Each structure stands twice: as C-alpha cells, then as structure tokens.
Amino acid sequence: MTTTHSLINQLIQLQELIVANMQKKVSQPNARLEELNKSIQALSADVPQQIKSHFNRLLQKHPEAIVPVSGELCAGCGMSLTKSLVQSVAKSEALNRCPNCARFLYYPDQLVERERVSRSYGEVQKKGIARFTAPELMMFPLKGGTGEEVLAEMCQRMQQEGFVNDGDHLLDLALQREAIISTAVDNGLAFPHVRGVEGGGLSMAVGISKKGVKFGGPGRTLSRIFFFVVIPTATSAFYLKLIAGLSKTFRDKDAREMLLNCADEAELWKALNKTTRKTFK
Structure with missing residues (x-):
C-alpha cells in the first residue's frame, strides 16, 4: 500500500x-x-x-x-x-x-449503482416524504434479531425493488459505516445509511422491528424504527436535513406509536405520510 x-x-x-x-x-x-x-x-x-x-x-x-x-x-x-x-x-x-x-x-474498488435514474420519471411530481421513499420500501415487520440481519433485510429489499444492483455489497458498506459509530439514537430510532450510491436521487427504506434489536444505541435502548437511506454524493447536503426532519418528527411518542402500531406495510406507508406531513411539504 x-x-x-x-x-x-x-x-x-x-x-x-x-x-x-x-x-x-x-x-x-x-x-x-x-x-x-x-x-x-x-x-x-x-x-x-x-x-x-x-x-x-x-x-x-x-x-x-x-x-x-x-x-x-x-x-x-x-x-x-x-x-x-x-x-x-x-x-x-x-x-x-x-x-x-x-x-x-x-477511485473506489466498486461503486454501488442504481438500476433506475429516477423512479418518478414520467410521473406526477411527488410531494412530501414520497419524494424520498415509496410504498414498496416499507418493511413491516422486520424479522432480523440482530443489527446485521436487519440491515441485510433492508439491503435485499433495495435490490429487489431495483434501487441498487448488489444488495450484498450495499450491506458491506452499511456495516462499514456502522463500525465507525452507531447510527442509532434516542427513542428507539436508527438511521443506517450508505453514501456514494450513484445514479439517482436519495432513497429511503423504512422498517419496523416489533421486539427491537440492539443496534449500538444509547445505554440499553433497543432500536425499533429504522430509516435506511442510500445517498448519492450530490445529495449529501440534503441528507442531513432529512435526518433532522425525521428526528424532530419522531421525538414525539405519539408519532412513533403510530408507526409501531401498524398492522402491515400499507398501513405503515399511510402512517409515515401522516406523521411527516407538516415536516416535509
């Protein structure tokens, strides 16, 4: 070297x-x-x-x-x-x-690339939280019992829905990022992410772990709500604004409970839109 x-x-x-x-x-x-x-x-x-x-x-x-x-x-x-x-x-x-x-x-050894440049091409311009995620990226319930298993689930969903080519490589990068310092925060929230995902806009999968998993958060706090974000270099500045908005929204216990009490992924999508309506317009 x-x-x-x-x-x-x-x-x-x-x-x-x-x-x-x-x-x-x-x-x-x-x-x-x-x-x-x-x-x-x-x-x-x-x-x-x-x-x-x-x-x-x-x-x-x-x-x-x-x-x-x-x-x-x-x-x-x-x-x-x-x-x-x-x-x-x-x-x-x-x-x-x-x-x-x-x-x-x-020069990276391997770039994570998108299948599609934009999921909204030819469609009506999305508003609110729908600019960054979609119904098919709602995950309820997450089945993993460890942080790595949860990330693996979310990376595979990203691959299945055409957001990245290689879910396994995305997982490797996500784990490397977690090794620097945990993205878990208070109130059972976690914001795992991978930056430098080229070929499209910022995209986010949302997953709910009913039992919660140890994700390196403060004290013995279990993480239950996961916002997994893939971030092109060009959108890195907005990523922090997204995290700030989500953190502000879900400091409220009622907002967190609305997500945690959903029965399926369709309800999770509706609840996410409702709780973030004032934050992301």
Whole structure:
C-alpha cells in the first residue's frame, strides 16, 4: 500500500467521522460528542498541514471534501475528467483534485449503482416524504434479531425493488459505516445509511422491528424504527436535513406509536405520510 493510498483512506475515514458528528448533532441535539471529537482530532493529527487546510476549506463549502470518480466524472460536481486524470486517481500515485470543484478524488474498488435514474420519471411530481421513499420500501415487520440481519433485510429489499444492483455489497458498506459509530439514537430510532450510491436521487427504506434489536444505541435502548437511506454524493447536503426532519418528527411518542402500531406495510406507508406531513411539504 502506497503512502498516497494510505492518506486517501485516512481522509475518507476522517470525512465519515465528521459527517457522523454532524448527523449526531441534528438527530440528537443534546448528545455528548467528546469521544467522537477526540477520534476526529486523533485521525487528523498527522495529515499534512497543507492538505488538512484545503480539506477543511472544502468542508466549509460542501458536505464532502473527498469524492469518488464515477465513470469518468467527479461524483461531487459532475464534471467530466480526462482519461489521464482518471488513470492517475486509479493508480493512487498522487493526491488528485477535481479541476472544477477542487475536491480530492479517489477511485473506489466498486461503486454501488442504481438500476433506475429516477423512479418518478414520467410521473406526477411527488410531494412530501414520497419524494424520498415509496410504498414498496416499507418493511413491516422486520424479522432480523440482530443489527446485521436487519440491515441485510433492508439491503435485499433495495435490490429487489431495483434501487441498487448488489444488495450484498450495499450491506458491506452499511456495516462499514456502522463500525465507525452507531447510527442509532434516542427513542428507539436508527438511521443506517450508505453514501456514494450513484445514479439517482436519495432513497429511503423504512422498517419496523416489533421486539427491537440492539443496534449500538444509547445505554440499553433497543432500536425499533429504522430509516435506511442510500445517498448519492450530490445529495449529501440534503441528507442531513432529512435526518433532522425525521428526528424532530419522531421525538414525539405519539408519532412513533403510530408507526409501531401498524398492522402491515400499507398501513405503515399511510402512517409515515401522516406523521411527516407538516415536516416535509
């Protein structure tokens, strides 16, 4: 492994921690973030100062400072890249930047891609929460007894409904994300996600575990309501707004109970629309 390759991996991990920090702030306003902040400081300590400064400046403008090459495009801004630049990124011989948006670039081993560019193509423009999810992505009840089993169910549903090509790879990426820091929050909610899912808009599956599962949340809290989101790089900024809106809505016990008391997936779809009507217009 080259030094450049190691630095790229370090920047990717650092970015994930920073995004996790932002997510915790919007989903748990009173969360204690000391340990997460310490991890960010420790990981960034030996990043060369010039690179660190540029990285931090980028994060002030964009949700992501290092993005994958998707085909021959920068996944951050969509600019077409020269073949020589793509080859250089793939070889990891130097730390390359997009000529247009100045983000750092990396070449992923495998991109998760969408089957369909848009599920609403040719249809009436969706409103509210229906912009991000659909009746076929409601999952009730989730059968898994562990966090990994629950994620596996949701990833396979994403594949079955044509949102991704490879549910197993999506699961691997989701588990890698959970290993950084759990996406479980208070009130039995969890927001597992995978970013860098190219080829469409942000999409979300919603699952209900009647008994609840241990998902790494605060204390001994069991997670019962799962919002699993796949996020193209271009929509990373809106993802935090989505999480903030869902967190605000489902801090209310009555709203949570409305989802938990559903009898089937059709009722879950109706309840989700009803509880989020004022939050997402």
